[in-house]
Amino acid sequence: MAMYDIHCHILPGIDDGPEKLEESLAMARMAVADGTDTVVATPHAARVVEKGGKVALEQRILAFSQELHSQAIDLRVLMGVEYLLSMELLQEAQKGAAIGLNGSKYLLMEIDFLQYPVYAYDAMFQLQLLGFVPILAHPERQANIQERPELLAELVARGVLSQVTGGSVLGYFGKEAQRSVEHLLRNNLVHLLASDGHTSSQNRPPVMSEAVAAVERLVGEDAAHCMAVANPSAVIGGTPVTLPKSRPARRRLFPRLGR
Numbered sequence: 001m002a003m004y005d006i007h008c009h010i011l012p013g014i015d016d017g018p019e020k021l022e023e024s025l026a027m028a029r030m031a032v033a034d035g036t037d038t039v040v041a042t043p044h045a046a047r048v049v050e051k052g053g054k055v056a057l058e059q060r061i062l063a064f065s066q067e068l069h070s071q072a073i074d075l076r077v078l079m080g081v082e083y084l085l086s087m088e089l090l091q092e093a094q095k096g097a098a099i100g101l102n103g104s105k106y107l108l109m110e111i112d113f114l115q116y117p118v119y120a121y122d123a124m125f126q127l128q129l130l131g132f133v134p135i136l137a138h139p140e141r142q143a144n145i146q147e148r149p150e151l152l153a154e155l156v157a158r159g160v161l162s163q164v165t166g167g168s169v170l171g172y173f174g175k176e177a178q179r180s181v182e183h184l185l186r187n188n189l190v191h192l193l194a195s196d197g198h199t200s201s202q203n204r205p206p207v208m209s210e211a212v213a214a215v216e217r218l219v220g221e222d223a224a225h226c227m228a229v230a231n232p233s234a235v236i237g238g239t240p241v242t243l244p245k246s247r248p249a250r251r252r253l254f255p256r257l258g259r
């Protein structure tokens with residue numbers, strides 16, 4: 001099962017991802033070894049602007065892809081950006097300058113981790129009117145959504161997609177994020193799983209397989225496949241995604257036996 005990672009900070013020297021090319025290459029090797037076929041490089045929008053905008057980003061991706069090729073690392077790297085939901089993003093979108101994932105209508109965005117913006121839905125609705133599909137990154141790590149998952153349910157009901165981070169499922173971001181992601185998964189509020197990788201070490205590696213296995217145990221194999229393969233593939237291709245339905249893996253009759 002080749003996985004597609006639509007949220008990863010893999011490019012060197014642009015944001016809080018790897019500083020050096022060697023670290024980016026180490027991340028790429030990890031991703032390939034873990035079964036990832038394609039990564040969308042999604043540096044933070046503010047850093048993209050500071051460092052030359054879209055043209056410079058395209059050049060960075062081309063240069064990195066050439067380096068991967070010369071090192072015989074079989075990883076496809078596509079262009080994306082992680083935005084902060086803001087007036088600046090709306091203005092970029094209105095100017096036709098917002099960068100979707102692989103040039104698609106899908107826009108990846110995060111919101112403040114501690115303060116859910118009162119304008120969240122209105123801003124996303126404006127983006128929808130412009131033809132974009134907002135993807136909210138790591139809602140399970142947002143304090144207000146942790147307390148009130150109905151905030152996300154409202155967005156999802158109105159066509160916003162949600163992307164959870166593999167590390168949250170594995171507990172790398174603490175108990176609250178883990179509890180939240182399990183709740184969101186079980187309540188059919190997750191479309192996409194991604195690594196949000198930043199480094200080849202510590203708790204933010206560009207890998208997904210262990211998290212996919214954990215998601216399978218929580219909501220079933222079909223839903224996990226949809227989140228890590230089918231839906232990310234649709235995002236990259238600019239085609240519609242589906243909302244996978246939770247179907248917990250069947251419990252063993254005597255779960256304690258054989259442990």
Ligand SMILES: [Fe+2]
Pocket residue numbers: 007008009082137196
């Ligand atoms: Fe990110």
